Amino acid sequence: MLHSFLAGTGELGDPGVLSSLRIGAPLALQRGRSAARFGGRSRIEVRTPEGRALGYLPPDDAQVLNSLLDTGASFMVRVRGLVPAFQRPRVQLEIRILPATVDPA
Numbered sequence: 001m002l003h004s005f006l007a008g009t010g011e012l013g014d015p016g017v018l019s020s021l022r023i024g025a026p027l028a029l030q031r032g033r034s035a036a037r038f039g040g041r042s043r044i045e046v047r048t049p050e051g052r053a054l055g056y057l058p059p060d061d062a063q064v065l066n067s068l069l070d071t072g073a074s075f076m077v078r079v080r081g082l083v084p085a086f087q088r089p090r091v092q093l094e095i096r097i098l099p100a101t102v103d104p105a
Helices: 015-020 059-070
Strands: 002-005 026-031 044-047 053-056 074-083 090-098
Touching: 002 059, 026 059, 026 074, 044 059, 059 090
Parallel strands: none
Antiparallel strands: 002 090, 026 044, 044 053, 074 090
16 A cells, blocks of 8 residues: 655645545546656556546656556555645545456466
8 A cells, every 4th residue: 555645736736626636536647748857757647537637646656656556556545545735635545456366277
């Protein structure tokens, strides 16, 4: 299990969706499309189950999860906490790593 937080909420996040998040809410991860913009590293975007962008994972966490995605792992993501902050809450995440399923054939 990895504990992380939502970064880039001002860049990607919809303030209305961010303010409606609750502890325990499921979220989804998706590889970003513009790796060249970030020094060749692929960002991992955090989205609602419906696909609305909220932000992205910090670079160090994204690097670890990108490596795991390359092995076929998947993830279950939930809101672990909401910490009040100046303009928007800081969203803490709990990421459960699900290993790739092995095909017995």
